[in-house]
Amino acid sequence: MEKTMIDLIGNTPLIKLKYPSEITGCNIYGKAEFMNPGGSVKDRAAMGIILDAEKNKLIEKGGTVVEGTFGNTGISLTMINNSRGYKTIIVMPDGASLEKREILTNLGAELRVVETKPYSDPGNYQHVSRRLVEELKDKSKGSVIWANQFDNTSNYLIHAKTTAKEIYNQLDGKIDGFTCAIGTGGTLAGTSVGLKDLDKNIKIACTDPQGARMYRYFKDSVLEVTGDPSETEGIGQYRITKNVEACQVDMAYHVPDSEAFELLYKLIKTEGLFLGTSCGVNIAGAMKMAKDLGPGKNIVTILCDDAYKYFSKMFNKDFLISKKLPMPDWFEK
Template identity: 50%
Template sequence: MTTATARTKTLDLIGNTPIVLLEGPSKAAGCEIWGKCEFANPGASVKDRAALWIIRDAEARGELLPGGTVVEGTAGNTGIGIALVANALGYRTIIVMPDNQSKEKMDTLRALGAELVLVPPTKFADPNHFVHTSRRLAEETPGAVWANQFDNVANRRAHIDATAPEIWEQLGGRIDGFTCAVGTGGTLAGTGMGLKAFDENIRIALTDPHGAALFNYYAHGELKAEGSSVAEGIGQGRITANLEGAPIDTQFRISDEEGLVWVARLLREEGLCLGLSSGINVAGAVELGRQLVAEGRENPRVATILCDTGFRYLSSLYNADWLRAKNLPVFDWLG
């Protein structure tokens, strides 16, 4: 009998996620499309990485002291990551979230012991926006720090330090492109910066949902939004501190309908239950792969982020009535 001797701290479970070759997207693109399985993190999303780096940074700067509180405004996944990391390190958590996000995210945050504050969704310019509300709560709460995921560059350092080197190593140093959507900008900017440090020729692409302004910004230099999207946690209307200096070479705009095609196919054909942001990312990766193939690159490889688990959207994305109410196609197996 073999006795296990290795010891792993719970926070060491964040990161080092698997990467998987996606067969359907690869056939559609005519090249290899790889998905980084961020749903394998303890909090089931890519946002665990930002949560850990932000909290460790606040500790290192002496702002977060024993028994303190972490306050954040989030669409849900960052809050879940912060709650788990804070629990492991002995901190309290207050999470401010728009009240139109999935019920599963709200229930998860409450189950993790976070204090959940729900606010109506509104534009960033409104002082009652969830980000501004979380900042005020942090200022009013003794011993609290504001995570500030949108403009705290510890967020993107998580991906410079870890996500990019993991992808590079897992693909044996052979990667031609990377793309994902933007919420805070930390994942795209940080992974892009990290990969460019290995090879400047890796093409970094923004995959933007409708209703966001960054596609037009990187294509034409103007922050201009068109259309709308029901995807949670992605879509941005400003250049956050995390996005400043991001090495974005090209951009794609992907509709919810396109993203849902890949959500359905990845579930039915490859056994991956994912959220809509992952479907949008995969659609963008297919477009990037086709672009690289058309330019004559030999068997290019493109990586993207599989952001979170679809189990977080059972009451929305995987609910026929909800899809009909949003005028979106209903997955055939839902009737």
Template identity: 50%
Template sequence: MSSGIGRQIFKRTFTSRPVDGFTGAVGNTPLIYLKTLSEKTGCRILGKAEFQNPGGSVKDRAALGIVLDAEKRGRIKPGGTVVEGTAGNTGIGLAHVCRARGYKCVIFMPNTQSQEKIDLLRMLGAEVYPVPAVAYENPKNYNHQARDFARELDNAIWTDQFDNTANAEAHYRTTGPEIWEQTEGKLDGFVCATGTGGTLAGTGRYLLEKSAGKTQVWLADPPGSVLHSYITSGGKLKERTGSSITEGIGQGRITNNLGTFVNDVSGALHIPDEKSIAMVYEMLDTEGLYLGASSALNVVAAVELAQKLGKGSTVATILCDGAYRYQSRLFSKKWLQAKGLEDAIPGHLKKYAVLD
């Protein structure tokens, strides 16, 4: 195993500024140098350690940004209710924010999500409604159910993380500037997957503006999403085939958040689940980083983008969250076998798949 676990090669130049009523400062996470992959590619592969946010994921930024925006606009008053449809991490971020700022939190989520997420949400005091996973076009989609629930309440907001552009704005104001400062402006590429589109759009817009167009911004996409085909065809195709074990990423449409930036995306990479699973185990073995599948997918994409840009290039991505919320799946032999993914784990790393 690498002796340089969790290397941080750039100074944390941002000062945490706790928000009144929210004691955990969101953001200012370190940028980690992924030594083994960097040495293999001859590039600098960097991961933004978003699992260090108070709620444990990159979604804390959107959660806090959306609630603060609602308060600023007078859309919610003290004692109100915050309602959202989420695959889990945004809900967890909202649950933290709501506890700190005195709101009730109600979450609708697909019943395909990990039990760890559901348990954590309830532990944080959120009211959770797991509902059948259906397409966005179906009126029973979890997002529509959250919207309709909020409409029936007084002093309540549906945060609408997919189409509320306060999400992307939060990343434009925090994630993008942090990465730019931490790399001292020496950044050739940025790549990440997208669910709501907020992280890619907000971060990408800032980096593109600050670099005067020199930093390439790419989208990474899992199976079952239309975004890779949409971007690679110049907006002509929306082909959706297959499905993915990753949670909270991939999309069947262009959200309002992604729509603020989609025409400026440099390109897209399709990342199969087999590569994501292999990277989950590789990161644990070589860097001591316990990452979820979407984070691993982002790392795979960062490596592929670095190879496209050439030796000596610097590429950053997002380490969205840790594997704690998915360990009953990602490290279960039976679950991986059921998904046809056990063979994706490199032979010498199968020792980590310890759960039955």
């Protein structure tokens, strides 16, 4: 049977994380989403968005997909679009890593980099991408769609259909808790909905990086920022997106950058896992959840992507010093 690029998305392994499991007395597992063909969990959202657009006849061969993204969703969309005959235009804030810009350019996406601004500012990359779609629709003869990963519910629905069921089956239904951070909200929402449909007793936690509002939202029903802006990428939300609305959350945790980065460097040495910045937040949250649920529990989180996209941050001495972040101990040898 012939396979296409899109058939390779999903069915990623579940890895038991030795160090986090040992110090918490629980079994902490990471869903290895960095093994998707586009290198991140965002392959699933991109797949859901494009397949639904095709199903609803919103895009046709030669059409254009526009999206505002910190990078991973853009990479996933570009790979899928290339394989299906669509053009991709990506609007990216300048705070995203240089590595992601290079990947998108090398994949053939049209990249437009804008100044990093908050969602309340009309110059925010999400607003810029939406306006660009409106302009292109007026000029273009072909189909133009806005992927709109933040408020397109195809995002969370694909996780309910795939990610949740995979996790449940991989542990033979023996799962006590799931947690991950929120970027668009799609991964947490879809996985929470899917898991609770299978077993309502599974606990779901939102793990929030510093500088975001979801920790206070789920803990105290207040949209309030906790901590300074984060240097992690692709996570940390200020508003209630359509995907966040679907989240079924029981508890919430806050993880500062220093804790996340230190854990990532530790896991390179203890697990041989070379993980991206958001993974540090997710695993730290899983460890906090494990302590709350008690020993012997099975906790799952998402290993979103790898560290290759973050060399300019994670392994840049000057950057780490300027942000007062920990650095790998082998840098000092």
